[in-house]
Amino acid sequence: MAEAWSGDGVGALSDEEIREAVRRRLKPGLSAATAKIAALHRSRCTVVHLSEHRREEERAVDGPPPKVVLGLKVYDDLDTAQVPAPRSVDDTSTTRLLLRESLRETPCVCGGSGRAQCTTCEGATTVDCPPRLGCKECGGTADACDACDGKGRVRKGRFVPEDAPPEGPASLARVKCAKCRQPGAACPGCRGLGDIPCTRCDATGRAPCPECEGKGSITCARCKGKGSRSTWTEGRVERERVEKVAELPERHAPGRARWTINRHALWSRTVLVEAGDPLPHLLEPGHRPELDRFRTAQRPGAGRTELLRTVRVEQLPLYHVRVAEAPNQEFYVFPSRDGVRVAVAMTTQRAQLITGAAVVAVLLVLAVLLLVVR
Ligand SMILES: [Zn+2]
Ligand SMILES: [Zn+2]
Numbered sequence: 493m494a495e496a497w498s499g500d501g502v503g504a505l506s507d508e509e510i511r512e513a514v515r516r517r518l519k520p521g522l523s524a525a526t527a528k529i530a531a532l533h534r535s536r537c538t539v540v541h542l543s544e545h546r547r548e549e550e551r552a553v554d555g556p557p558p559k560v561v562l563g564l565k566v567y568d569d570l571d572t573a574q575v576p577a578p579r580s581v582d583d584t585s586t587t588r589l590l591l592r593e594s595l596r597e598t599p600c601v602c603g604g605s606g607r608a609q610c611t612t613c614e615g616a617t618t619v620d621c622p623p624r625l626g627c628k629e630c631g632g633t634a635d636a637c638d639a640c641d642g643k644g645r646v647r648k649g650r651f652v653p654e655d656a657p658p659e660g661p662a663s664l665a666r667v668k669c670a671k672c673r674q675p676g677a678a679c680p681g682c683r684g685l686g687d688i689p690c691t692r693c694d695a696t697g698r699a700p701c702p703e704c705e706g707k708g709s710i711t712c713a714r715c716k717g718k719g720s721r722s723t724w725t726e727g728r729v730e731r732e733r734v735e736k737v738a739e740l741p742e743r744h745a746p747g748r749a750r751w752t753i754n755r756h757a758l759w760s761r762t763v764l765v766e767a768g769d770p771l772p773h774l775l776e777p778g779h780r781p782e783l784d785r786f787r788t789a790q791r792p793g794a795g796r797t798e799l800l801r802t803v804r805v806e807q808l809p810l811y812h813v814r815v816a817e818a819p820n821q822e823f824y825v826f827p828s829r830d831g832v833r834v835a836v837a838m839t840t841q842r843a844q845l846i847t848g849a850a851v852v853a854v855l856l857v858l859a860v861l862l863l864v865v866r
């Protein structure tokens with residue numbers, strides 16, 4: 493086939509370029525004049541799909557409809573609704589639409605105020621609070637006053653402050669009793685009263701409600717204070733980009749050399765925009781049927797509609813070279829960004845020899861070990 497790519501296509505290397513590149517990898521003095529060159533060209537096909545999926549979604553928010561929803565384009569039938577065409581296969585933007593007459597704003601049971609009566613104080617703004625609290629220092633017991641036991645009447649012969657002067661830190665020093673008037677007898681915390689005025693209610697018996705902070709009402713739980721709820725049906729046109737790649741031949745060189753080629757290769761590229769276009773004649777003839785099958789097999793998933801597709805075909809001129817003077821090596825020559833590049837691999841026979849030698853060495857070590865153990 494005259495149209496077949498035989499190595500003289502885009503990016504192909506001449507025999508002279510290949511020999512020169514291999515010679516630089518040989519020992520000094522060796523020439524690559526007798527090199528046997530075989531073409532091993534690679535082909536790559538990348539299919540990119542942009543597809544869309546349409547679905548309806550019931551939406552709801554507290555309060556009036558969001559501005560962005562008011563600005564949405566209205567549709568009657570989501571399947572036929574017109575949306576902006578994608579700019580490229582990379583355009584994965586989502587288009588939102590509003591179903592005609594689906595937008596509703598319903599006032600809340602709170603009457604639209606966003607407030608509800610506080611259940612703790614039932615709107616009274618204050619709650620009951622004890623006007624006085626027990627003394628923490630004496631516990632409100634007989635310890636409140638050494639002279640009257642907190643009762644207000646001195647028990648005779650029981651208290652002699654002159655014989656028992658107060659000791660310890662000043663805060664623990666006994667003070668004059670507010671009930672029996674006896675100096676140096678009473679608890680400093682309550683002055684013999686056994687309790688102290690409540691600071692929360694200022695001893696009034698009513699304190700601001702802790703639930704509503706004295707407001708009498710709280711934020712309505714149903715509308716979260718917004719006063720209403722908006723609902724609508726939204727149509728969503730969602731796009732997805734999927735890229736699939738096929739490369740031939742899959743195993744083109746042994747391990748390390750393959751890695752070098754994959755990393756540095758400079759592929760030449762052709763872009764086919766039209767899905768029905770034939771694959772370029774530049775491709776290796778043997779690769780074309782398989783890549784053609786691969787390209788036509790790529791379809792968007794169930795429930796999705798294809799919008800755009802690009803098929804990109806690339807070629808990599810790759811040459812397999814053997815040199816008589818270096819029988820243990822194989823050379824893979826290909827174009828890279830830094831010029832002609834060579835990946836070197838051991839020949840299969842050489843690799844097998846080395847593997848064999850390693851196995852023999854391990855067996856010998858094992859045999860010696862067995863002898864020593866005995
Ligand atoms: Zn309250
Ligand atoms: Zn109180």
Ligand SMILES: [Zn+2]
Nearest residue numbers: 637640669672
């Ligand atoms: Zn007292």
Ligand SMILES: [Zn+2]
Nearest residue numbers: 627630679682
């Ligand atoms: Zn006290």
Ligand SMILES: [Zn+2]
Nearest residue numbers: 600602712715
């Ligand atoms: Zn409400």
